Amino acid sequence: xxxxxxxxxxxxxxxxxxxxxxxxxxxxxxxxxxxxxxxxxxxxxxxxxxxxxxxxxxxxxxxxxxxxxxxxxxxxxxxxxxxxxxxxxxxxxxxxxxxxxxxxxxxxxxxxxxxxxxxxxxxxxxxxxxxxxxxxxxxxxxxxxxxxxxxxxxxxxxxxxxxxxxxxxxxxxxxxxxxxxxxxxxxxxxxxxxxxxxxxxxxxxxxxxxxxxxxxxxxxxxxxxxxxxxxxxxxxxxxxxxxxxxxxxxxxxxxxxxxxxxxxxxxxxxxxxxxxxxxxxxxxxxxxxxxxxxxxxxxxxxxxxxxxxxxxxxxxxxxxxxxxxxxxxxxxxxxxxxxxxxxxxxxxxxxxxxxxxxxxxxxxxxxxxxxxxxxxxxxxxxxxxxxxxxxxxxxxxxxxxxxxxxxxxxxxxxxxxxxxxxxxxxxxxxxxxxxxxxxxxxxxxxxxxxxxxxxxxxxxxxxxxxxxxxxxxxxxxxxxxxxxxxxxxxxxxxxxxxxxxxxxxxxxxxxxxxxxxxxxxxxxxxxxxxxxxxxxxxxxxxxxxxxxxxxxxxxxxxxxxxxxxxxxxxxxxxxxxxxxxxxxxxxxxxxxxxxxxxxxxxxxxxxxxxxxxxxxxx
Ligand code: F6R
Numbered sequence: 350x351x352x353x354x355x356x357x358x359x360x361x362x363x364x365x366x367x368x369x370x371x372x373x374x375x376x377x378x379x380x381x382x383x384x385x386x387x388x389x390x391x392x393x394x395x396x397x398x399x400x401x402x403x404x405x406x407x408x409x410x411x412x413x414x415x416x417x418x419x420x421x422x423x424x425x426x427x428x429x430x431x432x433x434x435x436x437x438x439x440x441x442x443x444x445x446x447x448x449x450x451x452x453x454x455x456x457x458x459x460x461x462x463x464x465x466x467x468x469x470x471x472x473x474x475x476x477x478x479x480x481x482x483x484x485x486x487x488x489x490x491x492x493x494x495x496x497x498x499x500x501x502x503x504x505x506x507x508x509x510x511x512x513x514x515x516x517x518x519x520x521x522x523x524x525x526x527x528x529x530x531x532x533x534x535x536x537x538x539x540x541x542x543x544x545x546x547x548x549x550x551x552x553x554x555x556x557x558x559x560x561x562x563x564x565x566x567x568x569x570x571x572x573x574x575x576x577x578x579x580x581x582x583x584x585x586x587x588x589x590x591x592x593x594x595x596x597x598x599x600x601x602x603x604x605x606x607x608x609x610x611x612x613x614x615x616x617x618x619x620x621x622x623x624x625x626x627x628x629x630x631x632x633x634x635x636x637x638x639x640x641x642x643x644x645x646x647x648x649x650x651x652x653x654x655x656x657x658x659x660x661x662x663x664x665x666x667x668x669x670x671x672x673x674x675x676x677x678x679x680x681x682x683x684x685x686x687x688x689x690x691x692x693x694x695x696x697x698x699x700x701x702x703x704x705x706x707x708x709x710x711x712x713x714x715x716x717x718x719x720x721x722x723x724x725x726x727x728x729x730x731x732x733x734x735x736x737x738x739x740x741x742x743x744x745x746x747x748x749x750x751x752x753x754x755x756x757x758x759x760x761x762x763x764x765x766x767x768x769x770x771x772x773x774x775x776x777x778x779x780x781x782x783x784x785x786x787x788x789x790x791x792x793x794x795x796x797x798x799x800x801x802x803x804x805x806x807x808x809x810x811x812x813x814x815x816x817x818x819x820x821x822x823x824x825x826x827x828x829x830x831x832x833x834x835x836x837x838x839x840x841x842x843x844x845x846x847x848x849x850x851x852x853x854x855x856x857x858x859x860x861x862x863x864x865x866x867x868x869x870x871x872x873x874x875x876x877x878x879x880x881x882x883x884x885x886x887x888x889x890x891x892x893x894x895x896x897x898x899x900x901x902x903x904x905x906x907x908x909x910x911x912x913x914x915x916x917x918x919x920x921x922x923x924x925x926x927x928x929x930x931x932x933x934x935x936x937x938x939x940x941x942x943x944x945x946x947x948x949x950x951x952x953x954x955x956x957x958x959x960x961x962x963x964x965x966x967x
Pocket of ligand 1: 648649650651652694695696697698699700703746747748749842843846962963964
């Protein structure tokens with residue numbers, strides 16, 4: 350879960366690499382480093398801390414070469430420190446490597462190399478790559494990498510340079526993302542597109558086992574058998590401005606406000622003459638009609654989107670659905686077969702557990718459909734069919750617009766499946782009609798929160814004061830029922846991710862089975878009580894919380910009168926839409942609440958501690 354970049358061209362490599370790393374910092378940010386080839390020398394600088402620490406150091410002593418590699422780290426093996434930061438040099442310091450992933454057999458390789466006299470400096474698994482390449486080096490970096498990758502097991506995307514071959518970078522990938530960027534008189538490798546988008550829109554998605562060998566003038570890809578591979582060059586259709594803050598203080602806030610447009614774009618792309626069309630879906634509708642059950646598999650926020658989809662799909666298609674976190678699914682011998690459609694949901698398309706779950710499902714004969722944001726990602730490529738969510742790049746570590754994009758795509762998928770299963774046209778038409786109204790409703794909802802002094806920002810400020818006055822004993826509880834229950838989990842996840850405050854999400858009906866013991870004047874309880882079949886039950890829950898001194902923030906449908914009588918301390922209204930579509934709106938104030946609470950505490954909202962954007966390790 351680190352970010353890597355390599356540049357070979359004619360411009361100053363340091364500048365290009367540091368800028369590129371700033372676009373990859375979402376992948377990890379506990380240390381950063383760079384290696385540049387310059388006049389027969391290999392210069393390595395690396396620093397614990399954010400990229401800015403390294404950038405400051407480079408301002409004092411800049412590097413001048415035109416070829417180099419860089420890394421931003423999220424520690425797996427070895428604490429964040431200067432020595433564990435990448436690039437890792439070989440013993441003679443003529444080779445440097447940057448790596449994302451985990452080398453599973455590194456202990457074995459390390460022992461073998463130590464016995465041969467190699468000296469290791471760091472506690473990382475990655476360092477073995479530098480020494481292995483060195484051990485295999487006989488004057489040709491490509492051949493040395495080819496020899497090294499034969500010996501390593503695990504997940505990797507790495508790039509390596511050698512002092513004696515200025516202008517050359519060799520990289521390889523296995524189960525971790527790596528793209529090659531093709532420029533004019535310059536070429537790149539990187540973990541993700543934003544890192545190179547200032548320079549080129551032409552990218553090659555490298556496949557597992559590929560080795561890329563590049564210089565400023567040349568870029569070759571070899572497959573795992575060593576044969577020269579012809580890989581398609583894709584053109585990126587989005588702009589770097591989409592990956593920038595555009596005047597917002599944080600990416601998270603910008604991404605929250607992008608949500609109506611994201612919904613709109615998805616719906617416009619998918620609806621042709623009011624019919625749902627998935628242009629890129631290679632699983633045929635007639636095959637979807639035959640499925641008997643659906644297994645949804647995902648992690649974190651994507652898992653919450655999957656839980657929400659269960660309610661929609663079961664209600665509108667009659668197909669039984671179960672939902673698992675990927676890490677549970679992959680190890681429990683799941684009962685899927687060729688009658689099951691496995692739907693994997695992933696923003697990044699690189700989450701290690703979800704990728705493994707996908708492979709497990711396919712091994713058992715199930716077709717796999719990916720709902721994925723990153724085009725060309727491993728999960729998209731290994732699935733039988735893919736529905737891209739087209740949310741654009743999501744940079745903030747806490748996922749917001751990707752979730753709403755997943756929900757919107759899953760609404761469309763539900764309608765598509767309902768049609769495949771022979772639902773009445775009038776019913777699917779009614780769903781389409783309602784869905785089309787959602788983006789405008791989301792716009793209207795967000796309009797109330799555009800100013801810095803909006804009500805949710807005020808509640809957050811009050812919570813902050815309350816928290817300090819209560820000597821940090823306050824926490825959050827999120828309660829909801831039915832299709833909004835997954836939003837209770839999502840609201841709690843958002844809050845704990847970026848404000849480090851303890852938060853739990855529960856189905857409100859479970860309150861009496863335990864969580865009610867938590868209620869006194871300390872916790873703030875967010876109750877999702879929008880118009881729904883279980884509305885009255887939510888009112889009872891609110892009364893029970895109030896009776897025990899709990900502070901309630903109620904999320905209700907516009908025009909609600911009854912909640913006022915419950916003495917909920919704060920009431921947040923959302924546009925009144927049919928219950929099935931409410932999750933895509935309800936989540937917006939939950940995201941804003943998490944954002945403003947974290948802002949009150951002054952935390953690093955886009956890069957919360959211990960987290961990384963794409964979890965490519967187990
Ligand atoms: C939460 C968050 C994570 C991800 C999870 C899955 O804000 O970002 O919980 O949702 O790591 O990631 P993807 O969707 O990339 O598979």
